[in-house]
């Protein structure tokens with residue numbers, strides 16, 4: 001693989017600030033570049049700005065100043081049509097799955113294709129055969145093809161999150177944004193989801209940005225750690241440099257059992 005510095009970044013934040021109408025600061029002068037193929041974990045305490053960072057990329061949140069670029073184009077100044085086109089390339093996975101529970105698994109995954117068709121067609125549920133093939137392939141990637149015709153609400157939480165990953169994948173995105181994707185799952189299931197995301201990243205070259213508050217998962221799965229505190233990037237480096245001391249610096253306090261998905265804090269010498 002090329003060294004990141006020799007490639008065009010996929011996402012750029014240029015002096016981005018977000019101040020909510022309440023006065024709360026979501027992002028404070030953030031400048032950062034994410035390169036194609038990276039798997040980046042964004043870490044920080046609750047309220048540090050992780051969700052704001054992620055949602056600013058596809059403009060689910062409007063920033064207050066600065067500029068964000070995706071694939072060399074300004075997201076901030078994009079017209080509605082340009083924004084729709086960009087959002088096709090950006091899949092999203094949420095903490096609470098966001099599936100339509102009364103629809104089948106396959107129908108949920110097909111929702112990932114809506115950005116490719118006019119609204120009337122989608123409302124009638126008229127997806128071309130190729131889309132069904134893409135959706136089935138996405139389900140195979142998360143090992144759920146056998147559940148295609150089951151109603152989404154019949155699945156376990158972990159399975160529902162895998163459907164959500166398949167839905168993002170069916171978009172054939174360049175980037176997947178995952179906002180605390182394992183926060184409501186047990187440790188074993190959390191690893192299944194993280195394994196899926198990593199496999200997708202490695203095998204398909206899709207860039208993955210994931211908000212995590214578990215130190216062990218961030219270390220195990222990410223290539224790069226972006227540490228936020230009070231809206232500022234206070235650490236940006238490879239996972240090998242993200243020591244306990246670094247996490248304690250990002251969090252502004254000692255690590256606790258709650259910071260580990262497994263609930264174990266390593267003994268420190």
Ligand SMILES: Nc1ncnc2c1ncn2[C@@H]1O[C@H](COP(=O)(O)OP(=O)(O)OP(=O)(O)O)[C@@H](O)[C@H]1O
Nearest residue numbers: 020022024025026045046047048049050051052053
């Ligand atoms: N819609 C909103 N209106 C006002 N303030 C907000 C809003 N969303 C977030 N904030 C504030 O912006 C700051 C950053 O919040 P954000 O949700 O991005 O942090 P986070 O790191 O994702 O935290 P969490 O893990 O709790 O979601 C916090 O101070 C938060 O209270």
